[in-house]
Amino acid sequence: MYTPYFQLKQSPFSIAPDPRYLFMSERHREALAHLLYGVGSGGGFVLLTGEIGAGKTTVCRCFMEQIPDNCQLAYIFNPKLSVEELLLSICEELRIAPPAGVGLATASVKTYVDAINVHLLASHAQGKNNVLIIDEAQNLSAAVLEQLRLLTNLETSERKLLQIILIGQPELRAMLARPELEQLAQRVIARYHLGSLSEAETASYIHHRLAVAGSTSRSPFGPRLMAQIHKLSHGVPRRINLLCDRALLGAYVENQPQVTRHILRRAAAEVFAEAGGAAPDTAGRWRWLQLAGGVLAGAVVTGTLAWHFMLVNQVVAPVASVPLARAAASAPVAAPAAVVADRDAVLRQLAALWGEHLPAGDACQAAARAGLRCMHSRGGVAELRVLDRPAMLVLRGKEGGGEQLALLFGVQGETASVQLEGHSVSISVAELARRSDGDFVTFWRAPRNWRDEVPLGARGADVDWLAARLAQLHGLPVPAANLPLDADLQRRLREFQLSQNLKADGLAGPKTFMRLMQLGDNTEPRLSRAAPAVAQSGVTATVAGK
Numbered sequence: 001m002y003t004p005y006f007q008l009k010q011s012p013f014s015i016a017p018d019p020r021y022l023f024m025s026e027r028h029r030e031a032l033a034h035l036l037y038g039v040g041s042g043g044g045f046v047l048l049t050g051e052i053g054a055g056k057t058t059v060c061r062c063f064m065e066q067i068p069d070n071c072q073l074a075y076i077f078n079p080k081l082s083v084e085e086l087l088l089s090i091c092e093e094l095r096i097a098p099p100a101g102v103g104l105a106t107a108s109v110k111t112y113v114d115a116i117n118v119h120l121l122a123s124h125a126q127g128k129n130n131v132l133i134i135d136e137a138q139n140l141s142a143a144v145l146e147q148l149r150l151l152t153n154l155e156t157s158e159r160k161l162l163q164i165i166l167i168g169q170p171e172l173r174a175m176l177a178r179p180e181l182e183q184l185a186q187r188v189i190a191r192y193h194l195g196s197l198s199e200a201e202t203a204s205y206i207h208h209r210l211a212v213a214g215s216t217s218r219s220p221f222g223p224r225l226m227a228q229i230h231k232l233s234h235g236v237p238r239r240i241n242l243l244c245d246r247a248l249l250g251a252y253v254e255n256q257p258q259v260t261r262h263i264l265r266r267a268a269a270e271v272f273a274e275a276g277g278a279a280p281d282t283a284g285r286w287r288w289l290q291l292a293g294g295v296l297a298g299a300v301v302t303g304t305l306a307w308h309f310m311l312v313n314q315v316v317a318p319v320a321s322v323p324l325a326r327a328a329a330s331a332p333v334a335a336p337a338a339v340v341a342d343r344d345a346v347l348r349q350l351a352a353l354w355g356e357h358l359p360a361g362d363a364c365q366a367a368a369r370a371g372l373r374c375m376h377s378r379g380g381v382a383e384l385r386v387l388d389r390p391a392m393l394v395l396r397g398k399e400g401g402g403e404q405l406a407l408l409f410g411v412q413g414e415t416a417s418v419q420l421e422g423h424s425v426s427i428s429v430a431e432l433a434r435r436s437d438g439d440f441v442t443f444w445r446a447p448r449n450w451r452d453e454v455p456l457g458a459r460g461a462d463v464d465w466l467a468a469r470l471a472q473l474h475g476l477p478v479p480a481a482n483l484p485l486d487a488d489l490q491r492r493l494r495e496f497q498l499s500q501n502l503k504a505d506g507l508a509g510p511k512t513f514m515r516l517m518q519l520g521d522n523t524e525p526r527l528s529r530a531a532p533a534v535a536q537s538g539v540t541a542t543v544a545g546k
Contacts, residue, residue, distance in 0.1 A: 030438075206221055
């Protein structure tokens with residue numbers, strides 16, 4: 001109804017999961033990295049949780065498009081099933097036929113399980129993997145969860161034959177914390193909770209959806225509204241869609257070129273009915289809908305007259321600039337003196353892998369003087385394997401012990417090499433992922449005068465380096481120096497980011513730079529080639545994962 005008024009081709013804030021409107025925030029990319037890691041980790045459970053409307057289904061759809069060709073996928077979106085119904089659904093999804101002479105209607109649990117086991121063994125013999133995704137998994141019964149655990153018992157000496165991904169609301173985490181489900185919880189090799197968008201990400205999300213919908217004029221949501229939209233929607237994508245859709249309708253019927261604070265508050269009162277919040281304004285809603293009907297009728301008459309007199313007067317405002325999020329390496333959070341001292345000691349060990357011997361004191365400041373930059377991020381082992389980068393991790397101690405700082409310096413297959421309390425130890429990647437809280441600190445070395453944000457139209461040595469590196473990767477001639485970062489270069493940068501599972505924002509931040517450097521010839525330390533200097537600095541031990 002309001003799309004022609006705002007010069008849009010379609011409604012930008014539909015709650016339908018249209019892949020054209022996919023917006024991958026930092027959190028969504030981390031969630032996707034965990035799912036992709038889980039597929040290649042050798043079986044077990046992967047857990048993805050998040051609030052209603054946080055984008056779990058969006059991440060799941062993106063994941064399903066990226067699974068390897070040798071994976072057979074089963075997707076169950078209605079988990080309110082009995083054990084027998086679940087097993088039947090798995091058989092149907094994996095195209096498993098019942099044994100000869102046995103009908104599906106009369107099959108027993110054992111019949112289903114035997115048929116699934118035969119299929120998994122045959123798939124493994126052909127070099128194929130099987131992945132089962134269960135959405136809305138918080139609705140699974142304890143009996144069904146136990147049956148799923150039993151399905152993962154089938155394994156070879158190297159890996160389990162069925163990978164199960166559970167996607168659900170936060171109560172799913174509470175379910176798995178129950179004592180009777182402890183055995184299943186111990187088989188979760190990767191877990192991630194999808195949080196809400198930040199204020200900056202909320203603004204980028206809104207601009208992204210408007211751009212996909214064909215916006216070429218001034219944004220109907222001014223910059224000053226973004227903080228209020230974030231506050232009212234709590235940064236949840238589905239709530240943002242509902243709020244912005246109703247706000248655009250309100251601006252349309254009131255003939256406003258932009259959404260005002262008053263319109264936004266009224267829209268929130270109509271679409272959100274929360275305890276302690278504003279009550280829905282039913283009368284106001286009907287007034288807007290009635291006004292919209294009147295405006296639409298008037299538009300028909302006006303359009304007829306305009307056609308009759310051939311009077312067309314279109315005014316197109318300049319394109320609103322979309323702010324790019326700065327890829328910033330956040331400073332370490334303040335901590336007790338002993339923890340800071342341990343942190344600096346581990347970071348000095350990390351710097352040694354780069355051939356830098358840092359003096360006592362703040363390690364990040366000392367590293368900066370040596371040309372290294374600290375980057376604090378989230379994503380845990382899965383993200384670090386994508387980046388192929390050693391890093392400092394925070395690990396939870398076993399059996400209720402305190403936190404420990406560890407230096408992850410190598411990964412070979414499913415075994416990780418870490419420096420822990422002065423000793424080099426081997427630990428399974430699954431165990432490491434379970435004990436990690438997801439935070440990590442790593443180093444990266446940027447060219448001199450490198451900017452954390454290189455905007456469209458910028459020139460300089462960093463743009464020249466970026467253009468030369470991308471040209472090298474595409475087999476193109478080296479471009480001339482001092483050319484601006486134009487739309488074509490930004491397009492190639494986005495394509496590269498997508499190919500590396502990075503945020504495709506056209507901004508060469510630290511993670512993009514790391515991958516660009518690693519794909520060329522360089523001597524930077526990598527997880528895939530462990531540094532022998534670290535491995536020899538302590539007693540080697542082995543930590544078995546469960």
